[in-house]
Amino acid sequence: MNELKPCPFCGGKAEIQQFANPQNYYCVRCTDCGCSTDGYRRSKTESTEAENKAANAAAWNRRTEPENVEEVSRRYQAECNYDHAVEDRDALRAELEQLKPENKALTVEQLRKMDGEPVWIVLLNIAKPVSCEIITEVCKDGIRTVGANGNDYASFSLYEKTWLSYAHKPEGSGNL
Numbered sequence: 139m140n141e142l143k144p145c146p147f148c149g150g151k152a153e154i155q156q157f158a159n160p161q162n163y164y165c166v167r168c169t170d171c172g173c174s175t176d177g178y179r180r181s182k183t184e185s186t187e188a189e190n191k192a193a194n195a196a197a198w199n200r201r202t203e204p205e206n207v208e209e210v211s212r213r214y215q216a217e218c219n220y221d222h223a224v225e226d227r228d229a230l231r232a233e234l235e236q237l238k239p240e241n242k243a244l245t246v247e248q249l250r251k252m253d254g255e256p257v258w259i260v261l262l263n264i265a266k267p268v269s270c271e272i273i274t275e276v277c278k279d280g281i282r283t284v285g286a287n288g289n290d291y292a293s294f295s296l297y298e299k300t301w302l303s304y305a306h307k308p309e310g311s312g313n314l
C-alpha cells in the first residue's frame with residue numbers, strides 16, 4: 139500500500155483506523171488534529187478490506203496543490219507559536235502582578251514603627267490630593283509629619299475616619 143502522506147492541515151502523522159461497526163470500514167485519520175477521510179463514500183461494504191484501506195489511503199493522499207502543503211503546515215506552526223507566545227505573556231503578566239508589593243492601608247501598629255519614613259496620606263473628609271509626608275515623630279496619640287505643605291499632625295483616634303495612610307502611592311490617586 140502507498141505510504142500515507144502527512145496531514146494536509148497540520149502536518150501530523152496519519153494512520154488507518156478501523157470502524158468498530160461495520161468492521162470492514164476504514165478511514166485514514168490524522169493522529170494529531172483528528173481530521174479524517176469519511177470512510178463511507180470512499181469505501182464500499184462489498185469491497186475487500188484491502189480495497190477499503192487502499193481507497194481511503196488514496197483519498198487521504200490526494201492533494202490538489204501539493205506545493206501548498208508545506209505552506210499550510212508552516213502557517214499552522216506559526217499560529218501555534220503565536221498562541222504559545224500569548225500564553226507566555228499572560229503567565230508573565232500574572233507573575234508580575236504577584237510580585238507587586240501589596241499596597242494595603244497601613245495599620246496604626248505599622249505607623250507607630252515608621253518614625254522617619256515616608257507615608258502617603260489620604261484625607262477622607264477633604265477633597266485634597268494624596269500627599270507624601272515624612273513622619274518626624276511618632277507620638278502616643280498620633281504622628282507628626284512634614285511634607286510639601288509644611289508640618290502636620292494626624293491623630294490615631296481619627297485614623298480610618300478622616301485619614302488613611304499607605305506605604306506606597308495608592309493607585310489611581312493621580313499626580314501630586
Ligand SMILES: [Zn+2]
Binds near residue numbers: 150172173
Ligand atoms: Zn492533522
